[in-house]
């Protein structure tokens with residue numbers, strides 16, 4: 001199964017959004033023919049109706065099935081009321097052929113910080129108990145500090161408790177965004193992955209606009225980072241769930 005993980009699109013009529021880069025990124029993305037495209041939030045910049053309209057229109061170019069959670073920017077200015085109208089339930093458990101995908105809205109209106117809370121922790125535990133399939137969890141905020149993303153800010157308020165639930169339950173894969181840089185690390189039996197920004201002008205240093213391709217094949221998860229502007233891809237991580245071995249080229 002192939003998941004394309006994209007994040008932080010930042011559709012707006014202000015300076016955040018790079019429409020040319022978006023169009024180029026979607027063309028590249030469609031070539032990967034992913035089974036699911038997971039969008040880990042910040043589809044807009046201010047949560048405005050005009051931005052939601054723009055995001056909805058732009059996302060029509062994506063040819064794969066979408067799974068979408070909101071980010072902190074999407075919940076601004078009553079944007080949290082618009083999100084379900086445009087993109088469906090902000091938190092969900094979707095069952096696909098090979099996996100269970102749990103998506104969470106980690107944001108709260110008009111705050112940049114995020115939190116999952118005990119209710120969502122219980123949803124994780126219940127969903128895992130009820131399935132024999134692999135479970136993947138996705139949300140906007142980061143669970144541990146992300147290198148190359150500046151001074152630490154807006155990590156999940158309950159990051160420790162959330163990490164504990166995820167590690168105890170041996171969730172193999174967690175997909176996050178928010179920091180505008182791609183990164184991944186394996187802790188215990190879990191691979192924590194961050195996608196960079198798909199089409200926002202606020203990129204960091206030379207990271208540019210990127211997205212991640214996540215291939216899940218039997219007991220192996222492979223992650224390739226695709227740099228849209230440079231038209232380059234790099235296989236970043238190979239995680240063997242069977243023997244726990246993880247090759248991480250972030251640290252070659």
Ligand SMILES: [Fe+2]
Pocket residue numbers: 042071072073140178179
């Ligand atoms: Fe964000």
